Amino acid sequence: MKRFVISILALSLSAAAAALAVAAQEPFTSETDDYAIELPSQSWKAVTRSGASQQYTEFVYGDRLNGYLRLRKEVVDGDVKLSDFARGEQDAKLRFLPGFVGGKEEVFTGRLKGIVTNYEYTSGGKAMAGRLYYLQADNRTIYAIHFTGLRDKLQLIQNQTDSIARSFKLKQ
Numbered sequence: 001m002k003r004f005v006i007s008i009l010a011l012s013l014s015a016a017a018a019a020l021a022v023a024a025q026e027p028f029t030s031e032t033d034d035y036a037i038e039l040p041s042q043s044w045k046a047v048t049r050s051g052a053s054q055q056y057t058e059f060v061y062g063d064r065l066n067g068y069l070r071l072r073k074e075v076v077d078g079d080v081k082l083s084d085f086a087r088g089e090q091d092a093k094l095r096f097l098p099g100f101v102g103g104k105e106e107v108f109t110g111r112l113k114g115i116v117t118n119y120e121y122t123s124g125g126k127a128m129a130g131r132l133y134y135l136q137a138d139n140r141t142i143y144a145i146h147f148t149g150l151r152d153k154l155q156l157i158q159n160q161t162d163s164i165a166r167s168f169k170l171k172q
Contacts, residue, residue, distance in 0.1 A: 010020040028059075029171065035143065038167035040160045044069075065126075067149045067157055069164070074142045084116055085142055087135050090117070094130070097121035100127065108133055110166030112143070120151060132156070133165040144169065 027037040028046055039059065044067075047058045063065025077083060083105060092101060103118035114135035121128050131149040135143045145168060146160045147154060154161070 015104075017150060028057075034073075034171045036167075036169050037071075037164055040163045044160075044164075061149070061157060061160075065150050066153045067147060068162075069161075070144075070146045071168075072144045072146070074144060075140055075141055076150070078139045082134055082136050082142065086115055086117055086132070089132075089134075089144070094119055094121075098123065108135075108165065110135070111169045112137060113166075114142075116165070129154045131161050131163075135165070135168060137170060 005069060018077050025037065026042060026044065028038040028039055044059050045062075047060055049056055057071075060068035061069075067145040074085070080085065086105060094100060095102070097119075099120070099122035101120045105115050105117050105123070107115045112135040114133055116131065116133045119130045119132075121130070127150065128148060131147045131154060134146040137143060145165050149157075
């Protein structure tokens with residue numbers, strides 16, 4: 001009987017924890033772009049920036065070194081494969097970072113299918129890391145969800161980066 005009561009109590013506690021986790025998610029809908037995401041904790045803050053020709057939003061996990069997120073939309077030729085696009089991005093934008101070491105490419109599924117790649121580099125003598133999700137909206141549109149931060153810190157929040165990428169959806 002004790003085991004039954006303990007089992008019921010454990011199930012109740014896990015259901016309550018799951019409900020709290022869902023309640024802690026912060027929805028974010030871009031006013032300038034056509035996407036929405038769910039931020040898994042209140043530690044993620046949206047920061048609006050103005051560029052040369054547009055306004056865009058970045059996200060910071062407490063401090064930029066703990067976690068920094070940029071989203072961008074890329075329009076590509078209809079015959080471009082997602083992994084070819086990711087390798088081209090790495091060759092053009094990332095491999096010139098100091099101490100750059102590329103990681104493997106993995107299949108990623110969320111609301112949109114895609115791939116995820118990891119890489120490491122140094123900045124100011126600090127070991128940094130990046131995690132890039134490439135999500136395919138259609139045959140001509142790719143969204144890049146790019147996280148960077150201190151290597152150790154980014155590894156600790158990988159479940160959150162995965163959750164954010166899985167929650168990415170296009171506005172209707």
